[in-house]
Amino acid sequence: MSREATSMSGFWRTQLTTFAVLFAGYASYTYNRKSVSFALPNLMKNGLLDKSAAGTISSSQNTAYAISKFLGGVLSDKISAKWLFFSGLVLSGGATVLFSTSSSLTMFAALWFLNGFAQGAGWPACAKLLKKWFSPEQFGTFWSALSASSNVSGSLCPFLATSIIAQFDWRASLLVSGGVTLTSAICVALMLRDSPIEAGFNKDFSQEATKKKTDGKSTAHRLTWKNLIQSPFLWLVSAVYLVVFAAKTSVTEWGQLYLIEDLGHSAFTGSGFISAVETGGFFGGIAAGYVTDWLKKKWGKKTPGNPRMFAAIWFMAGVAGFLFVLTTFVTTYTSQFFLTVIGFGLGACLYACIAIYGIVASESYPSHLSGTAHAVVALAANVGAILSGLPCSYVAQLYNWRAIFIVLEVLAAAAALFLIVFRKVTPGLPEDKPKSQ
Template sequence: MAKVVNEGYVVDPIKQDSEPFMTMRERKIYNKWRLRILSFIIIGYGAYYLCRQNFSMIMPAYMEEFGYSKTQLGWVLTLASIVYGIGKFVNGYFSDKSNARYFMPIGLFASALITFLLGFSNSLIFLGCLWIINNWFQSMGWPPAARMLTHWFAPRELGTKWALGAASHQVGGAITLVFSGYLVANYGWRYAFFIPSIIAVGISYILFNRLRESPKELGFPLVEAYKGDESFEEDRSEDHMTTIEIFRKVFINRNMWYISFANICIYIVRIGIIFWGPLFLKEHKGISLTHAGWQVAGYEVAGLLGGFAAGWLSDRVFKGQRGPVGAVCMICLAITLIIFWQMPSGYDRFGAIALSLVGFFVYGPQVLVGVASADFASKKAIGTANGFVGTMGYVGSALSGVCVGWLIDETGWFGAFSFFIVAALLGSYLFFLTWNRKENEVNSVTTE
């Protein structure tokens, strides 16, 4: 009896069963789309950093021109981080209800417009208000990216592919730090807002043209079926999850809370170095702002390698367990922070290597937190889950703003680096609590 084609599947009336069927040409097209989606997630979210990472590079020039203190600038960073964190959760929920193809470029376009206006700032209040608004639109970037990653890549490859997608953090951050440092040094701090915003507007249109939310949007089978995951069974009961059901997937889950608090610790260090690293290198190490930008860019590039290494190890060596890799990375992070902090002035090359190692060990756990949120939550709730974890991370970002600024003003760099080191050690312990947990154990965990 002939087989009947139905919605991309071949149905055998004798077996009363269905299996994914694709010709070689269709599989090549599917793979091209997967590469395309991953590439434009990296490009798109990297472009978000053009309108975010530039702030730390304009801070020294802005403080010099207007005479503001580190604590005052720290308040701007903290309030913006709080808004970003709240926005990441709220926009994570809305991204679950929206099409990622539209959601991601709209956020980038709006952020670019606000960033352009920042170039006209002449007061801290004007700068602060616009920067806070900008951070709300910035929070629209990663939740739809995370949603697309989980739809286009199967769980057994997600750690590695997530790390590649998250490389947008480092690629965009590194380019922005070097580019903004050049603009500030040669044209003034205002151009570090004007030029990146214009570039971001163009990329927002490209994203709309190139992205698609899921394979089903193009008539392809689900990625788990395409990859031949024999343990996968599509749960159509989740196609129309209510808000309460989505929240239960996220909040009634002990492991989600562990990784969320670990993310606070990660962001204290990660954003703390981004916010204050250029100033530390300029003031404490006597390095020019342009060279400081290159060193912090090296921190970002090394983070790309660290994220990929952590994702690969958790996929291939630890069979989907994110906790062991995260715990070890956070201990190594504490050690490298001490080395970077205590490196004497004049050893610029060794200092740059130490800062790169800090980036390697901080971005690995950050990738694992994102992957773990996908492991522990339903695919239909990934935007909310990742948004919640991200919100908790930006509690750490908020602490790395005004708290670190105050610590530097009151105790010098000793207080700031002590804060970073304690956060790294606490993060290691929180990862340790999820040591043996994987996605197939979530249901048992949530009912304990």
């Protein structure tokens, strides 16, 4: 075997190792982030929290997450993505362990705010590392595959958490979650490298992409964040990302409570529904990356706008459709099978949209601004997550949990129409404008 072939073989193995560490690390982030959500029915049943207090805890985390995910995106353009990823795991794991020893609402909210702040380091670091380690032709597929780590975690962890709570208590469940996250941090420190160059390979796909964009007379390398915030495409993506993230967070945070409190289903039925959402999200996210990579190769230069957004229209309409079924046809007597089908379809559409919006935000702008671009749309997404916390729990307190999903159903349908109307919008940065001769 030639030296070049040996080098390529070693690079491919290192790529896979990098992906595996990121996959396990981000799955740990998700397990940690949702650990209190899994415990909420038990906490409310025991009288430790009411609906308003549960919303306060959720919003405290989501508020911090919104702030830190924006900061994390900006920081990922400035500092080591590996150590950003590591730091978030350590802080979020530590906050969860401390939460398991607390009892007051003030401490619960403060610690979950800290957890949310630490969580914001996770995906921006992943996005930056993916761009360095994988070529533009692989980017959409590996982005979606890595996003699926959240769904794998979300599918398995409701059952794990419910079993631990049933066998021991909610404190033990959070202690396990914190321990898993801290263990993942150790693996990241030992096994992850910031770039192929740091690992000894003469490759850096993010630099190659930048070189392609800056060939000839392109001005991409001179663009600043001021040019970025003037891009209409960025605000289009931000608007629809806010809606879909509000829907996703509400479904995963309040879906089981809707089934348990409004409709009288068991805790395991509620956990099964959430698991189905995450399982559907796994397949939907991967399908979105693969299909939109194909659309971009086939139609990327033939149609105005980003061709990935055409797929987003259909997935967004699917979100509205499955929410309609959930609020209209699900009753106390609905079978577990039917609930699983609804959860699977809803999760597939939700996570497909999330994957597409994240990909287009990162790939549509030069490498030195890709983290910031993703940070802007992620900030909008997390505003949606904040709205799904205390405001939604207040709506549930005034009416019921079903009312939340009716509102989200209408918003999702409106977002799909919004995408149809503005489907031809482009990033609109200076390098896209024709130059005078």
